Amino acid sequence: MLEIKNLHAIVEEEGTEILKGVNLTVNKGEVHAIMGPNGSGKSTLSKVVAGHPAYEVTEGEVLFEGEDILELDPDERAHLGIFLAFQYPVEVPGVSNKRLLRESYNTVAEKRGREELDPLQFEDYVRERLELVEMDPKLLERSVNAGFSGGEKKRNEIFQMAVLDPKLSFLDETDSGLDIDALKIVANGINHIADDDNGVVLVTHYQRILDYIEPDIVHVMINGQIVKSGDKDLAIKLEEEGYDWLQPKAQVNGELK
Amino acid sequence: MSETKALESMIGEEYKYGFTTDVEYEEFPKGLNEDIIRELSHRKNEPEWMTEFRLKAYRHWLEMEEPSWFNATYEKPDFNNIQYYSSPKQKEQKESLDEVDPKIRETYEKLGIPLEEQKMLSGVAVDAVFDSVSIFTTFKEKLAEAGVIFCPISEAIQKYPDLVKKYMGSVVPAGDNFYAALNSAVFSDGSFCYVPKDTISPMELSTYFRINNMDSGQFERTLIIAEENSYVSYLEGCTAPMYDKNQLHAAVVELIAMDNAEIKYSTIQNWYSGDEEGKGGIYNFVTKRGMCKGDNSKISWTQLETGSAVTLKYPSVVLKGDNSIGEFYSVAVTSKKQQADTGTKMIHIGKNTKSTIISKGISAGQSNNSYRGEVKFSKKADNARNYSQCDSMLIGQECGAHTFPYIESSNPTGQVEHEATTSRVGEDQLFYMQQRGLSEDDAVSMIVNGFCKEVLKELPMEFAVEANKLLDIKLEGSVG
Numbered sequence: 001m002l003e004i005k006n007l008h009a010i011v012e013e014e015g016t017e018i019l020k021g022v023n024l025t026v027n028k029g030e031v032h033a034i035m036g037p038n039g040s041g042k043s044t045l046s047k048v049v050a051g052h053p054a055y056e057v058t059e060g061e062v063l064f065e066g067e068d069i070l071e072l073d074p075d076e077r078a079h080l081g082i083f084l085a086f087q088y089p090v091e092v093p094g095v096s097n098k099r100l101l102r103e104s105y106n107t108v109a110e111k112r113g114r115e116e117l118d119p120l121q122f123e124d125y126v127r128e129r130l131e132l133v134e135m136d137p138k139l140l141e142r143s144v145n146a147g148f149s150g151g152e153k154k155r156n157e158i159f160q161m162a163v164l165d166p167k168l169s170f171l172d173e174t175d176s177g178l179d180i181d182a183l184k185i186v187a188n189g190i191n192h193i194a195d196d197d198n199g200v201v202l203v204t205h206y207q208r209i210l211d212y213i214e215p216d217i218v219h220v221m222i223n224g225q226i227v228k229s230g231d232k233d234l235a236i237k238l239e240e241e242g243y244d245w246l247q248p249k250a251q252v253n254g255e256l257k
Numbered sequence: 258m259s260e261t262k263a264l265e266s267m268i269g270e271e272y273k274y275g276f277t278t279d280v281e282y283e284e285f286p287k288g289l290n291e292d293i294i295r296e297l298s299h300r301k302n303e304p305e306w307m308t309e310f311r312l313k314a315y316r317h318w319l320e321m322e323e324p325s326w327f328n329a330t331y332e333k334p335d336f337n338n339i340q341y342y343s344s345p346k347q348k349e350q351k352e353s354l355d356e357v358d359p360k361i362r363e364t365y366e367k368l369g370i371p372l373e374e375q376k377m378l379s380g381v382a383v384d385a386v387f388d389s390v391s392i393f394t395t396f397k398e399k400l401a402e403a404g405v406i407f408c409p410i411s412e413a414i415q416k417y418p419d420l421v422k423k424y425m426g427s428v429v430p431a432g433d434n435f436y437a438a439l440n441s442a443v444f445s446d447g448s449f450c451y452v453p454k455d456t457i458s459p460m461e462l463s464t465y466f467r468i469n470n471m472d473s474g475q476f477e478r479t480l481i482i483a484e485e486n487s488y489v490s491y492l493e494g495c496t497a498p499m500y501d502k503n504q505l506h507a508a509v510v511e512l513i514a515m516d517n518a519e520i521k522y523s524t525i526q527n528w529y530s531g532d533e534e535g536k537g538g539i540y541n542f543v544t545k546r547g548m549c550k551g552d553n554s555k556i557s558w559t560q561l562e563t564g565s566a567v568t569l570k571y572p573s574v575v576l577k578g579d580n581s582i583g584e585f586y587s588v589a590v591t592s593k594k595q596q597a598d599t600g601t602k603m604i605h606i607g608k609n610t611k612s613t614i615i616s617k618g619i620s621a622g623q624s625n626n627s628y629r630g631e632v633k634f635s636k637k638a639d640n641a642r643n644y645s646q647c648d649s650m651l652i653g654q655e656c657g658a659h660t661f662p663y664i665e666s667s668n669p670t671g672q673v674e675h676e677a678t679t680s681r682v683g684e685d686q687l688f689y690m691q692q693r694g695l696s697e698d699d700a701v702s703m704i705v706n707g708f709c710k711e712v713l714k715e716l717p718m719e720f721a722v723e724a725n726k727l728l729d730i731k732l733e734g735s736v737g
Contacts (some may be wrong), residue, residue: 075691092686092707094706095707100695100703104693104695160693
């Protein structure tokens with residue numbers, strides 16, 4: 001479904017290289033976890049796949065269902081079924097959560113050949129999806145993320161994912177800032193959405209969320225590269241031993257900051 | 258390529274009303290002196306008192322200094338190089354639509370203002386002012402049945418001299434300010450509306466202003482009087498062709514509301530705003546003021562300002578009657594090199610008077626957008642209240658937004674609340690919405706509409722659609 005080959009990317013403004021040759025393949029029905037220390041490029045990888053304009057790809061390919069998506073605008077990538085749950089969801093004052101979602105849903109539905117929903121149908125559909133993440137329906141009427149608590153923002157991201165039903169989701173540190181009860185609910189929601197037809201990539205610092213969402217493959221990212229991949233035992237080892245034992249290998253490939 | 262550039266290119270949508278109409282004009286020399294004013298008054302067949310009104314205003318004007326206290330810089334108009342009267346060659350007020358020059362009718366059709374009554378679905382009465390002269394007022398008869406007078410002000414001077422004499426200059430005196438004085442001296446036409454006691458105007462009234470001639474200034478004058486227990490809603494729209502020379506538009510609007518009367522005045526202003534380099538465009542220097550003369554009266558200004566190179570405009574309300582209400586709802590959008598200094602004055606004189614100010618400024622490109630508002634509670638204004646909210650939104654890095662609130666209270670029982678915010682449409686907001694599948698245009702439109710909706714909902718329904726479209730056109734374009 002997703003093939004990333006030797007991906008290099010820089011921050012457009014300053015020219016600093018963040019991704020230094022990432023290789024990653026995600027197949028239908030798989031759940032991947034990408035772990036790694038701060039500043040290793042995990043968040044950047046998800047933003048680059050989604051098409052954030054602050055980054056420029058200097059080398060490599062990103063193929064989604066065989067199509068090179070690097071020339072596509074962020075909205076065109078969303079139309080293909082790529083979703084990013086933001087690490088820091090953005091506030092959009094004056095635009096209600098529901099209005100944004102209905103526009104999004106119908107735009108994406110049209111592009112993906114699904115039936116568009118009128119406001120009443122959408123209302124029913126949304127109510128049902130709300131239950132997946134046990135979100136307060138009042139948040140639908142509020143401006144997008146405006147005045148939401150940290151936990152509500154994260155839950156809202158997963159709710160949006162549930163509504164848009166993407167093929168491939170990058171969840172960027174969705175677990176951070178959630179207490180244990182909220183984490184369980186969110187994880188439960190993700191498990192419901194993840195099925196044989198879609199792929200999920202969890203970007204996380206902690207093994208904690210992996211207690212609730214079992215990854216098929218765990219990757220370790222250090223200094224802009226994926227340096228090791230394994231099963232979920234790798235995550236447990238990382239939790240116990242940290243990243244130090246992986247560092248020397250990274251150093252072989254290049255400079256380590 | 259930065260996101261900012263993409264955003265800026267979106268604002269640069271071409272001006273759609275920039276065509277000119279080729280009609281013959283009645284010649285009138287440029288420049289201003291007492292003879293010109295006498296000649297103008299004579300051609301309009303005005304009574305002596307009207308000529309005197311003009312001359313007095315002119316003498317005031319001669320002694321006044323052009324103001325410069327606002328937050329805008331521009332080349333001052335050369336008052337001797339303006340044609341103070343410009344009339345398409347024809348008999349002035351037409352009895353039947355067939356008599357109107359077909360070219361002028363075509364212009365209004367291009368602008369989307371069908372004069373033909375059968376085409377008018379929304380039941381809006383339209384007075385169309387082409388350069389200086391009122392071309393045709395539709396739905397006259399239906400209004401007359403209800404007792405509502407709606408006609409060009411030049412006609413009102415002839416037919417209803419007592420009303421005009423009594424009220425013209427009563428809210429905006431001839432010597433009020435530099436541009437009001439100039440207007441009082443040389444105004445050529447405009448609209449007059451009188452709503453009698455216990456009458457609700459059976460339809461929205463509307464005036465469309467069009468400046469066609471390159472060297473002419475437009476100095477229209479609007480006077481609306483709502484007698485006891487009456488109601489009227491009035492809308493004005495403005496467009497002009499694209500010339501690389503600045504044109505002056507200095508209007509005066511006076512509203513008078515008696516006991517329990519309500520006047521709702523809405524403006525959609527889309528004068529030509531000049532090109533990317535700031536060349537050309539209209540100087541929109543307008544004095545608008547309403548007088549809540551009677552108890553429990555209400556005057557409400559709603560404006561959507563998108564055009565003009567320079568706008569200086571402060572629609573105000575004098576709250577004289579007890580329990581009277583003044584409202585000001587404004588969206589001002591500036592792009593390219595436009596400059597707007599706009600806001601309101603709420604002068605509380607009566608007891609228990611209330612005013613509300615909601616101002617939304619959107620700046621893009623290299624434009625400069627200022628809100629300037631004054632709230633004044635006089636000694637007698639017991640329990641007066643004001644609520645002001647001034648929000649600014651910036652699109653891009655090179656524009657400016659400013660807020661200048663003035664509050665003056667001479668009565669300790671008054672209450673003023675003022676809120677102000679500034680926000681920027683950020684790259685991150687747009688990326689977020691695009692990631693959810695919206696195009697960049699739709700994302701900007703949704704953010705801007707969300708920002709303005711408090712004001713847009715105040716527009717008469719027939720025009721809300723037009724307003725939304727105008728905002729979208731103004732802010733949409735090729736996405737980079």
